[in-house]
Structure formats: structure tokens, C-alpha cells
Amino acid sequence: MPKIISIHSFRPGTGKSNIAANIATILAATGQRIGIIDTDLHSPAIPLLFGIDERIIEHSLNDFLWGKCSIEDTAYDVSHGIDAALSGRVFLIPFVTRPGNISYDVSLLSDSFQLLVSALSLDVLLIDSQPGLEEANLPSLAFADVQVLVLRPDEQDYQGTGVTIDVVQQLGVPAMMLVVNQVPASLTLTEVQRQVEKVYGYAVIAVVPHSSELAALANTGLFVVHYPEHPITRILAETAVILTT
Amino acid sequence: MSKIISVHSFRGGTGKSNTTANLSTILAATGLRVGVIDTDIMSPGIHVLFGLDEDHMTFSLNDYLWGKCEIKETAYDVTKNLGVPISGKVFLIPSSIKAGEIARVLREGYDVGLLNDGFHKLVEELNLDVLMIDTHPGLNEETLLSIAVSDALAIILRPDSQDYQGTGVTVDVAHKLDVPRLLLLVNKVPTSFNFAEVKARVEQTYNCEVAAVMPHADEMMILASSGIFALKYPDHPLTQSLRQVAARLMM
Numbered sequence: 001m002p003k004i005i006s007i008h009s010f011r012p013g014t015g016k017s018n019i020a021a022n023i024a025t026i027l028a029a030t031g032q033r034i035g036i037i038d039t040d041l042h043s044p045a046i047p048l049l050f051g052i053d054e055r056i057i058e059h060s061l062n063d064f065l066w067g068k069c070s071i072e073d074t075a076y077d078v079s080h081g082i083d084a085a086l087s088g089r090v091f092l093i094p095f096v097t098r099p100g101n102i103s104y105d106v107s108l109l110s111d112s113f114q115l116l117v118s119a120l121s122l123d124v125l126l127i128d129s130q131p132g133l134e135e136a137n138l139p140s141l142a143f144a145d146v147q148v149l150v151l152r153p154d155e156q157d158y159q160g161t162g163v164t165i166d167v168v169q170q171l172g173v174p175a176m177m178l179v180v181n182q183v184p185a186s187l188t189l190t191e192v193q194r195q196v197e198k199v200y201g202y203a204v205i206a207v208v209p210h211s212s213e214l215a216a217l218a219n220t221g222l223f224v225v226h227y228p229e230h231p232i233t234r235i236l237a238e239t240a241v242i243l244t245t
Numbered sequence: 246m247s248k249i250i251s252v253h254s255f256r257g258g259t260g261k262s263n264t265t266a267n268l269s270t271i272l273a274a275t276g277l278r279v280g281v282i283d284t285d286i287m288s289p290g291i292h293v294l295f296g297l298d299e300d301h302m303t304f305s306l307n308d309y310l311w312g313k314c315e316i317k318e319t320a321y322d323v324t325k326n327l328g329v330p331i332s333g334k335v336f337l338i339p340s341s342i343k344a345g346e347i348a349r350v351l352r353e354g355y356d357v358g359l360l361n362d363g364f365h366k367l368v369e370e371l372n373l374d375v376l377m378i379d380t381h382p383g384l385n386e387e388t389l390l391s392i393a394v395s396d397a398l399a400i401i402l403r404p405d406s407q408d409y410q411g412t413g414v415t416v417d418v419a420h421k422l423d424v425p426r427l428l429l430l431v432n433k434v435p436t437s438f439n440f441a442e443v444k445a446r447v448e449q450t451y452n453c454e455v456a457a458v459m460p461h462a463d464e465m466m467i468l469a470s471s472g473i474f475a476l477k478y479p480d481h482p483l484t485q486s487l488r489q490v491a492a493r494l495m496m
Binding site: 159 | 258259262463
């Protein structure tokens with residue numbers, strides 16, 4: 001059953017794009033066809049992680065919405081950047097969203113998500129949203145089957161996540177799940193899970209410890225490819241399963 | 246002579262709010278009257294570091310920008326919240342954390358000229374020695390304004406390929422806007438990295454002074470924005486680094 005999963009966070013810097021890219025990679029390695037809509041334009045995270053030179057990107061989803069190109073033109077197959085022998089596929093779909101700039105037909109956006117799924121035979125469509133509460137984010141939040149909120153165990157993130165959940169609840173998103181990222185070694189992962197679930201009332205599907213290897217990789221590549229046996233890779237693999245069942 | 250200092254980064258998650266809060270506190274501890282204004286209306290957060298919660302915020306920056314109040318009414322003396330007696334003062338001008346108010350500003354926009362007036366009125370009416378501006382990441386109208394009116398600009402980046410890319414753009418803009426003093430701060434550097442190499446590389450890449458290469462510190466991460474690091478860990482190397490930066494910014 002093709003799924004549309006939105007990955008979001010209130011504050012920037014939670015590691016949202018990194019998680020999205022790594023989960024996409026894990027799913028593709030199991031043979032699935034994954035699309036990632038990259039809306040986070042200020043952060044060229046997704047292209048960098050997949051080793052894509054942004055200069056090859058000519059079309060975005062916006063061009064399709066304006067009738068300037070076909071839906072297939074907006075998708076860039078980045079699978080080779082991961083592994084030449086990848087059994088599945090990862091497609092990157094750029095989408096320019098700017099604060100206060102929804103000049104396209106919003107219902108067309110929902111259709112375009114479905115069109116992407118059928119044109120590319122996608123098993124999963126991930127939306128890497130721009131952080132924060134912006135009106136431009138709302139369509140992605142509203143049209144997703146699943147909403148994943150990423151936060152760090154940090155007071156600023158805690159407060160902002162509460163605010164975000166209030167807003168998202170009003171949009172009536174079917175399922176909301178939390179990922180707590182960059183957890184200091186001094187905290188017990190299961191305890192963090194328990195506390196965060198208690199505070200927000202939503203399932204925490206992953207608690208990812210802070211990792212100096214991940215930090216040192218500095219977003220130059222995909223963690224799960226560089227460290228296939230790492231505990232974090234195992235956690236992300238379990239998360240990928242939870243998200244897609 | 247009062248100073249306006251902006252703390253900026255191209256991307257989020259560089260540690261801008263924490264750095265701004267710590268630099269402000271360090272300066273206040275030397276006896277200065279320091280204002281801190283959170284212009285990150287889209288994702289406000291610095292108020293958390295100063296222990297100011299929603300219930301105690303009668304007016305926020307948002308209210309001033311909508312013409313509901315004077316800028317002075319949005320300033321809160323948070324010196325007591327620091328929990329440690331210091332000789333100066335910290336005044337915080339927070340942005341609203343209420344979803345509806347954040348969304349409203351984004352939808353309706355605001356007069357950036359009003360923000361500019363606000364900066365200058367704050368310095369005058371609160372008799373500030375320093376006004377520190379915590380900005381939203383990235384280059385937009387508000388951040389360009391902050392950069393343009395600043396006497397000193399600190400750009401924070403992590404040693405990360407995305408940050409490197411974006412910082413170049415920001416440095417160019419800062420040069421074009423003739424900022425009198427421009428400093429780079431490389432933050433959250435993994436302890437496995439060669440710090441001297443990072444400093445040299447960044448200085449060379451941007452042709453700009455690196456005031457500090459700040460290590461990732463577990464204590465900072467664990468503190469989790471619940472308070473001011475420099476006050477909790479006065480002898481930590483990171484705090485010493487921040488003191489040096491504060492001094493450089495004020496020169």
C-alpha cells in the first residue's frame with residue numbers, strides 16, 4: 001500500500017533530512033522504490049547526502065504544478081549515488097516552498113503526490129518538510145498518511161514540538177509519530193521514549209543516540225552505507241519497518 | 246558607545262540561540278546592560294534559555310510589530326532568572342511561541358522598518374550598552390536588516406558540508422553590507438577533528454577571521470537549553486572560548 005510520509009520538525013537542526021535520507025536508503029536496499037520530496041531548500045541536505053550536484057537539477061515539482069513539465073521530469077534517480085547494486089530505487093523530487101508563497105492550486109499538489117506514486121511506481125513517498133510552522137508546510141502536513149515529528153531532547157525543541165502537535169492535530173493527520181534524535185549517552189533510551197510519549201501522547205518510534213561518527217561524517221554521505229553494522233543503523237532499519245507497515 | 250551585534254547562521258541547528266544567550270550573559274556579567282532580541286519569529290527559542298515562559302509573556306515582539314504596544318513593553322528583565330548575581334543586566338525581547346501568532350506573522354508579514362526602529366528605540370529607552378540580535382537562519386529581509394545595522398556580526402557554522410556552502414553566501418553579503426566587524430564561529434566540532442586545521446581551512450575558505458573553534462560538549466547537549474552554560478560551567482574550555490569571542494565582538 002503506497003504511503004505518503006511527512007517528516008517534520010519545529011526547529012531546524014534536529015537531523016530530520018539526515019533521518020529521511022537514511023530511511024529512504026534502507027528501504028531501497030530492501031528492493032522498494034522510494035521518492036523523497038525535498039522542500040528544505042535552505043538546507044541542500046538531501047542532494048549532498050546522495051552526492052548529487054545541484055546543477056543537474058533543472059525541474060522541480062513547482063514546474064509540474066505550473067504545467068511546464070511532466071511529472072517524470074521532476075524526479076531524479078539518485079540510486080547510483082548510494083550503491084550501484086541497489087535492488088530498489090531512490091528518486092529525489094525538488095519542491096520549492098517559500099514562506100507566504102502558495103501560488104499554486106493546493107488540491108493539485110495532493111494530486112501530484114498521487115501522480116508521483118503511480119508514474120514512478122513508488123512504494124513510499126517521503127516528504128522532507130521545511131522546519132517550522134509555515135503555511136507553505138501545511139499542504140504536506142495535510143496530505144500525508146503519516147506525520148513524523150523529529151525532535152532533540154532539548155528544551156527549545158520540546159516547547160516547539162508541543163506547539164506543532166497542537167497545529168497538526170487540527171489538520172486531522174491520520175497518524176502522528178515522534179522520533180527523538182541526538183540523545184546524549186547519559187540518558188537511557190527507553191526512559192526518554194517513555195517520558196516523551198507521556199508528555200505528547202504519541203508513539204515514539206525511534207530514540208536515536210548522539211553519535212560522534214555521525215557528527216564526524218558531517219552530512220557528506222549516508223550513515224547507513226558507511227556504518228552498516230552500527231546500532232544507529234539498526235534503529236533506523238527498525239524505524240523504517242514501523243513506518244511502512 | 247552602544248553596540249548592535251547580530252548572531253547569524255545560514256542553517257539551523259548551529260547553536261545560534263545558545264551562543265547568543267551565553268555571549269549576552271558573559272557581557273552582562275562584566276557590568277554591561279545587554280538587550281537580547283529574538284527575531285526568529287518562525288521558530289522562537291531563546292526565551293527558554295532565560296527561563297521566560299509563555300505565561301509570563303504579556304507582550305512579545307509580535308505584538309510590537311502589529312502595533313499593539315511599544316517596544317519597551319516587550320522587554321523583560323531576566324537578570325534574576327539567571328540564578329546567579331551579576332553586575333550588569335539582561336533584557337529579553339521574546340518572540341511569541343503561540344502557533345496562531347507565529348502563523349499570523351508569516352501570513353501577513355510585517356513592516357521591517359518597524360523592526361529597525363525597534364532596535365534603536367530599545368538601545369535608547371533601556372539605556373543598553375549592547376543589543377544582541379538572535380536571527381532566523383538563512384538570508385531573508387529581516388536577517389539582511391540585522392546585518393546591515395550591526396556593528397559586529399558573528400556567523401556560526403558547523404564543520405559540515407551544508408554549513409560550509411551556505412556560509413560563503415552569507416560572508417559575501419556581509420562584506421557587501423559593510424559590516425564593521427565580521428567574525429566566524431565554528432561550533433559543535435567533533436573532538437576527533439584537528440581544531441587548528443579546521444580554523445585554518447575556514448579562514449582560508451572565507452578570507453575571514455575565525456574567532457573560535459568550539460568543541461561539541463556533552464555537558465552543553467545534556468544541559469539541553471535549560472539554562473546558560475557559561476554560568477553552570479564557568480571554567481569549561483567552551484566558556485573560555487565564548488569569553489574570548491565576547492571580547493572580540495566588543496573591540
